[in-house]
Amino acid sequence: MIPAIRVEWRKLVTTRIWWVLGIVLFGYIAFTSALFGGLFGAIASGAIGPEAAGGEAIPTDGLPPLVYSTVSAVGYVIPLILGTLAVTGEVRHGTLTPTFLAIPSRARVLAAKLIVMLVAGAGLGVVGLVASMGVGAGVLAVFEIDPQLGNPDIWAMAGRAVLAMALWAAIGVGVGSLIQSQIAAVIVVIAFTQFVEPILRTAAAFWEPAAQVGRFLPGAASDALVGASVYAMFTGAAADPLLWWQGGLVLAALAVLVSAIGWATTWRRDIT
Amino acid sequence: MSGTTIEVDGLTKRFGEHTAVDDLRFTVEPGRVTGFLGPNGAGKTTTLRMLLGLVAPTSGRATFGRRTYAELKDPLRVVGTALEASSFHPGRTGRDHLRVLAAAAGLPDARVDAALEATGMAEASRRRVGGYSLGMRQRLGLSTALLGDPGVLVLDEPINGLDPEGIRWIRGFLRSLAAEGRTVLISSHLLSEVQQTVDEVVIISKGRIVHSGGLEGLETRTSVRVDAPDRAGLAAAFAAAGLQGSILAEGFSVVGTEPAEIGAIALRAGESLSLLQPVTEGIEDIFFQLTEGEHAVGARVTEEAGE
Numbered sequence: 001m002i003p004a005i006r007v008e009w010r011k012l013v014t015t016r017i018w019w020v021l022g023i024v025l026f027g028y029i030a031f032t033s034a035l036f037g038g039l040f041g042a043i044a045s046g047a048i049g050p051e052a053a054g055g056e057a058i059p060t061d062g063l064p065p066l067v068y069s070t071v072s073a074v075g076y077v078i079p080l081i082l083g084t085l086a087v088t089g090e091v092r093h094g095t096l097t098p099t100f101l102a103i104p105s106r107a108r109v110l111a112a113k114l115i116v117m118l119v120a121g122a123g124l125g126v127v128g129l130v131a132s133m134g135v136g137a138g139v140l141a142v143f144e145i146d147p148q149l150g151n152p153d154i155w156a157m158a159g160r161a162v163l164a165m166a167l168w169a170a171i172g173v174g175v176g177s178l179i180q181s182q183i184a185a186v187i188v189v190i191a192f193t194q195f196v197e198p199i200l201r202t203a204a205a206f207w208e209p210a211a212q213v214g215r216f217l218p219g220a221a222s223d224a225l226v227g228a229s230v231y232a233m234f235t236g237a238a239a240d241p242l243l244w245w246q247g248g249l250v251l252a253a254l255a256v257l258v259s260a261i262g263w264a265t266t267w268r269r270d271i272t
Numbered sequence: 273m274s275g276t277t278i279e280v281d282g283l284t285k286r287f288g289e290h291t292a293v294d295d296l297r298f299t300v301e302p303g304r305v306t307g308f309l310g311p312n313g314a315g316k317t318t319t320l321r322m323l324l325g326l327v328a329p330t331s332g333r334a335t336f337g338r339r340t341y342a343e344l345k346d347p348l349r350v351v352g353t354a355l356e357a358s359s360f361h362p363g364r365t366g367r368d369h370l371r372v373l374a375a376a377a378g379l380p381d382a383r384v385d386a387a388l389e390a391t392g393m394a395e396a397s398r399r400r401v402g403g404y405s406l407g408m409r410q411r412l413g414l415s416t417a418l419l420g421d422p423g424v425l426v427l428d429e430p431i432n433g434l435d436p437e438g439i440r441w442i443r444g445f446l447r448s449l450a451a452e453g454r455t456v457l458i459s460s461h462l463l464s465e466v467q468q469t470v471d472e473v474v475i476i477s478k479g480r481i482v483h484s485g486g487l488e489g490l491e492t493r494t495s496v497r498v499d500a501p502d503r504a505g506l507a508a509a510f511a512a513a514g515l516q517g518s519i520l521a522e523g524f525s526v527v528g529t530e531p532a533e534i535g536a537i538a539l540r541a542g543e544s545l546s547l548l549q550p551v552t553e554g555i556e557d558i559f560f561q562l563t564e565g566e567h568a569v570g571a572r573v574t575e576e577a578g579e
Contacts, residue, residue, distance in 0.1 A: 006375035014368035015361060094359040097326060098369075098416065101353050102376035104325050104342040271326040272318065 004103050004112035011095075012120055017085055022127050025078040029071050029128045033136035036230055037067045041143030064148045065157055065228035067136035071128035072161045073229035076168045076222055077193045078128075079121035083172020084189055086117055087266065088182040097271050106267045110177075114170050114259060121169025125162035133158070160244060161226045167248070168222070170255040177262020193219065198231075215241050221250035275302035275423035275455030276337030276350070278323070283332040285318050285479075292318045294479040295332065300457050300472075302423070305450045307470035308459040309559070315479040316459045317355075320428055324353060336424055348377040351424045352417030354410075362402030366393060366412045369401065370419055377420050387418040392441075406433035414442075424455040431458075431465050443469045463559040475562055482562045496531050499523025499547035500538065509541035523547055 012018055042048045044060045090096045096109075103109050137147035148154050172189070179185040197219045204214025214220060223229035224247030242250065278300035285293040293315040300306045310316050321327040323334040325341035333340055336351055344350050360369055370384045388394045391411040396404070404412065410433055417425055430446075431439055446469055450456045460466045463473075467487065475483040499522055500506040510517075510526070515537070517526035523546075526534060531548050538545050 003376050003378060007372055010368070010372040010375050014365070014372060015363045017363075089361065093361045094356075095361050097355060097359045098353075098373055099376075100326060101324060102348050102373045104344070104347060270321070270328060272321065 001108060001112065004105075004108045005115055007099065007103065008109075008112045008116040009119075011090075012086070012116055015089075017082065017089070018120060021078050021082050022124060025075055025124055025128050026131045028078070029075050029131035030135045032070045032074050033067050033132040034139050036070060037063075037136045037139030038143075040066065041140055041145055044145060045143045047143075060145045061148075062228075063145055064136070064140060064151075064154060066230055067140065068129070068132045068154065069157065069161060069223075069226050069228040070136070070230060071125065071132040072164045072168075072226045073223055073231050075124075075128045075132075076165065076219070077189065079117075079124045079165045079169035080172045080175070080189055080193065081186060082120060082124065083117045083169040083174075084176040084179075084185050085172075085182070086113060087173055087176025087262070088180060088185045091176075091180045091266065092182050100271065107263070110173075110259065110263055110267050114173050114255070117169040117173050118166045121166040121172075122162050124169070125165030128165065129158050129161060157227050160248075163248060164222045164225050164251065167225075167251040167255055171218070171251065171258060174255060174258025174260075174262045177266040178258055180266055201231075216250055218251060218254055221247040221254075223247070225251060274453040277301055278334065278336055278424065278426075278455060278457060279338075280319070280323065280334045281332055283319060283322055283334055284330045285315075285322060285327065286330045292479050293322070293329075296476065296479075296481060298474045298481065298484050300455055300474075302455040303450055303453050304471040305446050305456045305458065305469055307463075307466040307473040308457055308476070309463055309466070309473055310461065310476040312461050314461075314476050316461075316476065317428060319476070320355070320426060320457075320459060323426065324351070324355075346377055346420070348373065348379070348420035348422065350420075350422055351426060352420060352422035353426045354413035354417040354430060355428045360401040360404075360409065360412065363400055365400055366397035366404070366408075366415075369412065370397070370416060373416060374419060379420060383419065383421070387415045390418055391415045391445075407435055407438050410434055410438070410442075414445075423453070425449060425457065427456075427458045429459055429461070431460060439465075475559065477562060494550055494552050495525045495527045496529065496534055497523060497525055497547060497549045497551055498534055498538075498545060500543050500545050502543055505541065506538065506543045506545075509537055509543055512541075513537045525551070 040063045044063060090099070099109055100106060133149070137149055140147045175189060176185055179188055197217055201214055201217055201220055204210040204217075215224065219231070221242060223231060224242040225244050226247075227244050241247070280296050280298050283293055283296045284291070296319060308316055308319070318327060322329045323341065336344065341347060341351065360366075364372075367384060367388060370387060371381065374381070374384050385394065388397045391414045393408070393411045393415050396408055397412070397415075401409070401412065410430060414427070414430060417427060431442055434442060446456055446458065450471070458466060458470070470487070472486060473483065474481060495517065497520070498506070503523070507524070510524070515526050515534075516528050517524055531550050535545065535548060
């Protein structure tokens with residue numbers, strides 16, 4: 001198993017995709033956390049919003065987790081794409097063939113890829129947290145809001161965000177195995193994460209029975225795992241979100257399920 | 273270095289109704305270069321992929337020293353493989369491609385560099401594969417095959433895409449690998465491409481073996497050119513006698529029979545001949561005839577006459 005993991009690790013680090021996506025994630029999260037940090041900070045400090053209009057100030061305690069969790073709430077698409085490309089890229093360039101010649105046990109190759117992608121997703125999580133906590137804390141401090149960097153709850157949330165990002169990369173491996181065309185897979189990933197699920201979650205928030213189901217949507221489960229999300233704040237919810245560990249189990253189950261379907265399709269078939 | 277024997281035992285692959293490979297049986301011995309020949313679509317690649325565990329056979333099995341590929345403990349150290357020259361990620365360097373696979377067998381980077389050195393790819397391997405010519409990809413594929421210093425080499429169309437200098441080089445290289453005692457199996461759709469390199473051939477057509485063994489047997493084959501004013505009548509006589517051969521623009525080419533025998537058949541049928549000429553055929557002609565499949569001359573002519 002160790003050699004198979006080493007093979008998959010070398011595959012990851014010998015092409016450019018990992019650092020390209022790392023830079024994209026860093027920039028994306030730095031931007032969104034600055035945006036939300038600035039927006040909430042301005043509202044909380046009374047520069048804009050209800051207080052400026054003579055209303056109540058919003059509480060500031062909940063702001064740091066909201067800003068820091070942008071790493072997973074908006075950034076989860078990046079590890080998902082990394083995991084997807086890790087499979088579709090191999091199908092596209094025919095590199096599964098030499099891999100299977102070197103390691104005839106295809107189950108071992110798939111397991112190694114899942115493990116390496118979990119690690120890579122966690123790595124992206126750390127990169128994203130450096131962006132969201134670095135930039136977010138700075139912006140909050142500008143508005144004289146305590147960034148709570150000494151609060152253990154904040155660091156526990158950061159740990160759960162890393163776990164969520166790891167699981168998303170593993171889900172990507174399953175998605176890539178399922179949809180082998182690189183372009184089709186990337187389009188499906190972006191369409192689902194950016195349009196389909198947000199619309200479903202928003203729609204479900206208005207009707208209680210739908211909300212019971214809607215909280216099992218992968219993005220909602222991911223937000224539940226992390227425990228904070230700007231998204232949940234905007235849409236509200238007609239049902240309580242899942243507990244953090246339930247959210248984690250939903251993501252892990254999804255990763256196992258799509259990988260199992262991928263196993264039955266891409267991984268076991270004849271390589272002609 | 274001594275290679276193991278490859279044994280192909282009744283390999284069969286069906287894709288739905290279509291039988292791509294039909295009960296192939298042959299052995300490939302160490303210390304020799306064996307050519308696996310046939311036109312495109314004859315089932316060569318499918319056979320090689322079954323040999324390597326990439327395609328599951330419908331029935332039969334192929335073994336390396338009595339083990340199937342999947343049963344080999346450290347496959348890269350036993351069997352070196354180069355399939356089509358396109359299985360590389362264009363953004364990865366040639367050297368890194370080998371390093372990825374070296375990790376599977378726990379081979380050190382020194383082994384990677386030695387394999388690249390052996391094919392003259394040491395310098396180019398630092399660049400990304402995306403910029404390689406077909407010849408460079410072939411050499412990189414060959415380096416991949418040599419990575420684990422294996423006793424068996426299975427190479428799919430290794431000469432395809434090489435320039436004349438590269439072709440000369442690879443011929444000598446394959447000979448030297450066999451001389452070291454390794455088992456070398458190379459496929460090709462052109463007999464002329466490998467004719468000077470191989471000790472033995474296995475020729476397949478439409479998934480079946482049509483010839484296996486040395487090339488000497490093929491070279492001595494002759495055919496007879498025959499023509500008559502009444503071609504349809506002559507064709508009918510040949511069909512009745514069960515002669516094998518093909519139709520030419522003018523007359524027929526008959527194989528496996530002496531001119532005297534053909535004359536006697538024509539006489540019995542009351543056909544006068546306008547041409548009766550023995551021809552020593554080029555080896556490429558024979559390869560072509562073998563792989564295109566021989567038909568009973570008469571049967572085909574009668575069919576055409578009936579249209």
